[in-house]
Amino acid sequence: QVQLVESGGGLVQAGGSLRLSCAASGRTFSKNAMGWFRQAPGKEREFVAAINWSSSSTYYADSVKGRFTISRDNAKNTVYLQMNSLKPEDTAVYFCAAGIAYPSTFTHSYNYWGQGTQVTVSA
DSSP states (O other): OOOOEEEOOOOETOOOOOEEEEEEESOOTTEEEEEEEOTTSSSOOOOEEEOTSSOOOEEEEETTTEEEEEEETTTTTEEEEOOOOOOOOGGEEEEEEEESSSSOOOOOOOOGEEOEEEEEEEE
């Protein structure tokens, strides 16, 4: 059974940092792209960042560019999201996704999803 388990969410003040992790089990994703999405209350799930299998290419939503960094450790089957200079508008449930050949900004492109981790940024 394939599982993606996110961790590292929490409550932080504006300007602070958090590092999210997503550990995969049940199969290896070392040759697949992985991504992070987020969903705020009452809003659609939106793309945050994606990374290709070799870490040579990364992609970011304009809203997080320059503040967030996606990375991965294929030996650990894990993807990370370093979030700096957090803003209240970053408050959302963050989901990791995997299972496609190439990075995508579209939710429907991904085959596997985690259960999400809450990130709350106070003003």
